[in-house]
Amino acid sequence: MSDENMLSRRGLLMKLGILFNGLVATAIAVPIVRFLLSSVTRGRSNAYLSWVALGRVGEFPEGETRLATFRNPYVMPTDGKTVDTACWVRRIAGDQFQVFAINCAHLGCPVRWFPQSGLFMCPCHGGAYYRDGSRASGPPERGLFEYPHKVENGLVTIQAGELPTPGLSAALSRKEPPCAA
């Protein structure tokens, strides 16, 4: 056996050292990666979604669209005011409601309701929507996002807990708002 092919004691120890470090690094990397991705993996079951009340049915006059605010179902101590969110509540008639996200379906700026012209207008890039949330003009490719909602014990409640974005999101995955009555 030539010297070149022979594995010296030191060489073997160094290789074992590299292997040992690699194993330890991999073992430590697992919790690090899991920590880094926790905000994604925790969301996989959509457990952050929850039903929150917006107010009594009587607070929303029939045929009108009103601004309502709600607190995110999950709050961390350092969140401050960011967990308070606004939404537009349209009471069509009786218990028939539509609850629109405040975020424009284009890039998420806050849309404003103009009852006189029956339009939602976005101040950022000029998106406009009709009173039923469907797209009227401008850059948005779809209508306003709608929260799933129900009326229970005289309370209007919505399923909230997630920032509505144009990508497929859990609560707001319906692409087109249902036709207004």
Place this chain on the structure above:
Amino acid sequence: MRRVIAQIGDWFDQRLQLAAPVREVAEHPVPRSTASWFYVFGSAALVVFLMQLVTGILLAFVYVPSASEAWSSLQSLNHDVTLGWFIRAMHGWGSNFMVAIVLIHMVQVFLFGAYKFPRELTWILGVFLLLMTLGMAFSGQVLRFDQDAYWGLGIGASIASRVPIAGPAIVKLMLGGPIIAGATLSRFFALHVFVIPGMLIGFVCLHVLMVVKLGINEWPMPGRVVKRATYTSQYHELTKKDGAPFVPYAVWKDMFFAAFILLAVAACALYFGPFGPTGRPDPTIIQTVPKPDYFFLWLYALLSLLPPSLETPALLIGPVIVITGLILLPFLSGEGEKSWRRRPIAVLTVLLVAITLGTFTHLAGFTPWSPQMNAWSGDPVPAKFLHGTSALERQGALVFQSKQCRNCHSLGELGGQRGPALDTVAVRLTQDQLIRQVIQGGGNMPAYGKNLSPPETTALVAFLETLHPAGQAPARDASRDVALGEGQEEHASAQR
């Protein structure tokens, strides 16, 4: 005294052994032609970066990276802490200057062919340094945790969510959860203060090391062509024949320019003061018009002007193409002419990009694509449009205001610019066309059919028909009279 200092110096150098390599770097010969005012932008960027490090650390003495406290801690920096406002202003203006200087440096390197062999890797590191500078600019805007920061994050999340399949996961990773909240600010703080600066320091060191090792790019001469086989020896010959030590021959211009830039940053900070913070980051306050800082204004304009169907592909594929192109540039044209006098396409590319970015930035200054939310209640119809009008036409002017037409259409140069100005609309559209446009919309105008009663429509169109210059008749459909049967009677009477 001198001897003591020399002895102390020797004591340290015996242990550190840094004097020789530092002297070697400082005195390395550079081509005399590079001692030019065109070669000062790289060192200026470095100096502004160092200033950002210092002012950033100072701000961290007071700033609280918590969504519930950040805004108030900025207020106390602005108003309570001695000269806190000045340090904030220096850091804010420093970031603007840094983006600008890095871009100018890049243009100079591109036009002088400095990215060609053997400086390809220096250029590629520079591309990453540009991206990191922009990353610092965006994350810095987030740390100024105000309304613009909050909605800016929403815009970032909306863009990220459009990535196919992985979009929602990327949004949650970016925001640190399903909504913009405390975790979002904390992770942007970590990015802005630890991750990106750490990478920047490493990359800047490598970038500068390569500039020293490979030598400063000689002044490009038309006809002096770069060839891989001969360039290095030619460059060494040049520095030997016509070279001078970097210190002090070339460095004084760098020093003067860097000092001038620092003075300019300080002057801007002193005169204009710090940026914001604007309103509290409270998402229930919706009376806000979010706008990005100036280096992203072009993007803000682009997102308004692209056709909707092109937007997602442009947002997702555009950056990949641009960054890949910049990285591949030194491999696609690593040899050949360096002088911009012999590279017309390079010059035209720079001009095109500069004019495009400049135009978009200019447009974003007054956002003609956005409705003016308060025009309908704030800007009255100028009196000259109402002189001698009938009651019906005046009623129409009222409808025009109250239905927010004004938010998108200007009259007398007041009002929104989303739609065309209507000062002379009657010349362009006939009565029938006006009625159709109002009721059915189209051409990016919403349909108002459901929101206008027939009398309101009649009044509105009657008003719009008065909007034509004196002495110029409104547009008229010549076949209308015939179709309605009125013309036939006239025709018949004329025959008689």
